[in-house]
Amino acid sequence: MLLPMHPKPFENELLSSWVTRIALENGLYTHALYKSCLGLDSSIFIRDIDKFFVPNLVDSLEQSTGLTSDKIKKLMLTGFEGRITEKIIINSASRWILPLGIYHRTRKNKGVVYCPQCFAETPVKYYKRIWRLSFVVMCEKHLCLLRDCCPHCERPIDYQRLGIGKTQFETPSNDLGLCGSCTLPLWTNCSSEIPSEYIELTGAYLSFLKAFTLNQPCIPLLKQPMELQEFNGLWVLISSILRKHYFNSGVRANILKFTGIDIHSSTGTHVSFDQRPIEERFKILLAIFWILDKWPDRLLQLAGGTIYSKSAFKDLSESPPFWLNTVIHRHLDKTIYSATDDELLNIENYLMTHSIVPTTKTIALFANMNKGTCRDKLKTLR
Ligand SMILES: [Zn+2]
Ligand SMILES: [Zn+2]
Numbered sequence: 001m002l003l004p005m006h007p008k009p010f011e012n013e014l015l016s017s018w019v020t021r022i023a024l025e026n027g028l029y030t031h032a033l034y035k036s037c038l039g040l041d042s043s044i045f046i047r048d049i050d051k052f053f054v055p056n057l058v059d060s061l062e063q064s065t066g067l068t069s070d071k072i073k074k075l076m077l078t079g080f081e082g083r084i085t086e087k088i089i090i091n092s093a094s095r096w097i098l099p100l101g102i103y104h105r106t107r108k109n110k111g112v113v114y115c116p117q118c119f120a121e122t123p124v125k126y127y128k129r130i131w132r133l134s135f136v137v138m139c140e141k142h143l144c145l146l147r148d149c150c151p152h153c154e155r156p157i158d159y160q161r162l163g164i165g166k167t168q169f170e171t172p173s174n175d176l177g178l179c180g181s182c183t184l185p186l187w188t189n190c191s192s193e194i195p196s197e198y199i200e201l202t203g204a205y206l207s208f209l210k211a212f213t214l215n216q217p218c219i220p221l222l223k224q225p226m227e228l229q230e231f232n233g234l235w236v237l238i239s240s241i242l243r244k245h246y247f248n249s250g251v252r253a254n255i256l257k258f259t260g261i262d263i264h265s266s267t268g269t270h271v272s273f274d275q276r277p278i279e280e281r282f283k284i285l286l287a288i289f290w291i292l293d294k295w296p297d298r299l300l301q302l303a304g305g306t307i308y309s310k311s312a313f314k315d316l317s318e319s320p321p322f323w324l325n326t327v328i329h330r331h332l333d334k335t336i337y338s339a340t341d342d343e344l345l346n347i348e349n350y351l352m353t354h355s356i357v358p359t360t361k362t363i364a365l366f367a368n369m370n371k372g373t374c375r376d377k378l379k380t381l382r
Pocket of ligand 1: 139140143
C-alpha cells in the first residue's frame with residue numbers, strides 16, 4: 001500500500017537519507033516507519049543500509065512508494081562498484097567508503113559528512129551519496145570544506161536517529177538538517193571556509209572531484225581507460241606515502257617544504273586513509289593532487305633526500321597498477337639507481353663547502369641512493 005507521502009529521491013541522494021525523508025514527511029520517525037509501515041524488525045538499525053542490501057527493505061519501499069527496486073538500489077553505495085573499487089565489502093571496511101562504526105544502534109565513527117552551505121540554502125535537506133566517500137572532502141558547488149560532525153555537540157551525523165527515544169505519537173520536525181543527537185541545525189555555528197594558505201592548492205583536487213561527479217576520467221593526465229585503475233593507483237600511492245617508516249623519515253617534511261601542508265596525524269600513523277578525520281584527509285588529498293598535477297616529476301621531488309623508494313610499495317594490500325608501477329620501477333628503485341661519478345664528487349664538494357662531514361650516509365642521502373651502493377661507488381672513486 002502506498003504511503004500518504006512518498007517524496008521522490010533526488011538523483012544523487014543516499015538511500016538512508018531518502019528513507020528518513022519518507023518517514024519524516026509522513027510524520028513518523030524512522031524507527032516507526034520501519035516497524036509499522038515497512039514491517040521490518042529492529043535489526044535494520046544495526047545495518048548500514050547504504051552498503052548492505054536488505055531485500056525486505058527494498059521490496060517494502062517499492063510497494064509503499066511506487067519507485068522500482070532498480071531505482072531504489074541505485075541510491076545505494078554499491079552503485080560505485082567497478083568505479084572506485086571492484087566490490088563494496090559489506091561486513092567490514094570497504095575502501096573509499098567512510099565506516100559508520102555501528103555499535104548496537106549508535107555510530108562511533110564520523111561516517112557521514114555534509115556541506116553546511118548546501119544545507120543553509122536548500123529548504124529540503126538531504127544527504128548525497130558521494131558524502132559517504134572518503135575522498136570527497138569539499139563541496140564542489142560552494143568550494144568549502146565538508147563537515148563530519150555536529151558543530152554544536154560534535155557527535156557523528158546520524159539522521160536515522162532523529163526521534164530515537166521519543167514515542168511514535170510525537171510528531172517529528174521534518175528536517176534532515178537537524179542533528180540526530182542535539183536536534184540543533186547542522187548548518188549554523190560553523191565555518192567551512194578553506195584556510196587561505198590552501199586555496200591555491202585546491203584547484204587540482206577540485207578538477208578531480210568535478211570529473212568524478214560527471215562520470216569522466218578523474219585524472220586525465222594518466223590516460224587510463226578505466227576509472228578503477230586510477231582509484232586503485234591513488235589508494236596505493238596514498239598508502240605508500242602514509243606508511244609510518246617513510247612518512248616520518250622525510251616525506252612529511254618534504255610535503256611541508258614544497259606545499260606548506262603539514263599533515264599531522266591525530267589518530268596515529270597506522271590508521272588507514274578512510275579512518276582519518278576529514279581535516280587530515282583534506283590535507284592528504286591536497287598533497288596527493290599536488291603530486292599528480294605534475295606526474296611523475298613531483299613524486300620524485302618528494303622522494304628526494306628521503307628513504308621513500310620502491311620499498312614503500314612493498315607488502316601493501318595490493319600491487320600498483322601499471323601507470324604507477326612503471327614510475328616506481330623506473331624512478332624509485334634506489335637499489336639500482338646510481339648517481340654518476342661527477343654527481344658524487346659534486347655532492348662531496350658541496351657538503352664540505354657547507355661544513356657538513358661527507359659521510360657515506362650523507363652522500364647517499366643527497367644522491368638519493370641506496371647506502372650500500374653508494375659506499376661501493378665511493379670506494380672505487382677514492
Ligand atoms: Zn555545498
Ligand atoms: Zn548535535
